[in-house]
Amino acid sequence: MGLTLTEKILSRASGKYVSPGDVVEINVDLAAFHDLTGYHVVEVMEKMGVVKVWDVNRFVLAFDHLAPPPTERAAEIQVGLRKFAKAAGIKFFHDVGDGILHQLLLDHYALPGQVVMAADSHTTTVGAVGAFAQGLGASDIAAIVITGKTWLVVPEPFRIRILGRPGPGVYGKDVALHLLSVFRAEGLNGKSAEFFVEDPGAFPMDYRATVSNMGIELGLDAAMFIPDSETVRHIKERRGVEVKPVTPDPDARYVDGYDVELNRLEPLVATPHSVDNVKSISEVEGLDVDYVFIGSCTNGRLSDIEVAAKILRNGKVRSRCVAIPASREIYIRAMELGYIDTLVRAGCVVTYGTCGPCLGGHFGLVGPGEVAVSTGSRNFKGRMGSPEGKVYLANAAVAAAAALNGKFVDPRKYLT
Incomplete structure (x- = not known):
């Protein structure tokens, strides 16, 4: 065998x-x-x-x-x-x-x-x-x-x-x-x-x-x-x-x-307060979003920053947005490719090399009653700040589209 x-x-x-x-x-x-x-x-x-x-x-x-x-x-x-x-x-x-x-x-x-x-x-x-x-x-x-x-x-x-x-x-x-x-x-x-x-x-x-x-x-x-x-x-x-x-x-x-x-998948979102409470983007579309975090060891890679920049070049953020490439090298490469400039001009706060918001440590926590979209890995109560906040997990495209519009929208309209 x-x-x-x-x-x-x-x-x-x-x-x-x-x-x-x-x-x-x-x-x-x-x-x-x-x-x-x-x-x-x-x-x-x-x-x-x-x-x-x-x-x-x-x-x-x-x-x-x-x-x-x-x-x-x-x-x-x-x-x-x-x-x-x-x-x-x-x-x-x-x-x-x-x-x-x-x-x-x-x-x-x-x-x-x-x-x-x-x-x-x-x-x-x-x-x-x-x-x-x-x-x-x-x-x-x-x-x-x-x-x-x-x-x-x-x-x-x-x-x-x-x-x-x-x-x-x-x-x-x-x-x-x-x-x-x-x-x-x-x-x-x-x-x-x-x-x-x-x-x-x-x-x-x-x-x-x-x-x-x-x-x-x-x-x-x-x-x-x-x-x-x-x-x-x-x-x-x-x-x-x-x-x-x-x-x-x-x-x-x-x-x-x-x-x-x-080819049978569509953009998905894990809704509060569990990673397996999963819905399609169409099921949450239109829900207002207060805060967006793009980064973490889950989705802070160059391709994540790239797609976020592709979407956010379409205007200014309506939800406050923190973006953190997962390493200094990724940050530098994203800067060389113009992605960091795009994110900053769109109104994002950008830094590098920290877990920070993902675990509710620092650099942007979720407040009471706020709705947050995170590209991180967990969304239980209090994970990113206040236990009274609501955290939705999604890919970087969904997160960026939410930041741009101040609410959940299907990001595919920016990518096709």
């Missing part, structure tokens, strides 16, 4: 053949944490009396959640983590403004076939390049940072095929929301999704990263895209290196599967 990608990666990492349900100890290829979780990890290490990194070539630290620090406590935490980084000899340290951890891991560090563990639930993002990636708690990450090892229960491999090509206004976010509408939040708990893309060029890395990012909302242990020509292209373009894709065997067996037909 052939092996799935999940089984291949975890068999290599454990040094023995594994099957779903096995409890195994594995070697970790890459570990990471950021400012919001990192100080908890270091606290655990200090309590253990061992503050060290097992391999500085396999560890990444980034300041992204509260960056720049909006409170004295946040600044104090970052001072402490800078001291940790210096004392531990950290090589891959990204300070304020460099970018969101998951985007940095995707663009510069994670590789197909790796095991990646970080102290953040959206670590699943780097499954986009075919890595087995999980977010873990502070104690587990502390143990990994010290030893380079962890344990897990081998999840059940679940196959999802991405078929055809998307129409105008449909992106990775809509695939993620469609899956949430079908399986519901936590509906694939204990499983590892392996995504097969029928036409690699029709579903680029930016789209894949969004789907993998929101895999955690489905309860997935990992959300991996089978490496293909798009994976090879992305890594060569970003890092100048060739990679050999790690793929499942032709006769690999899956516990179950599902097909996503891209």
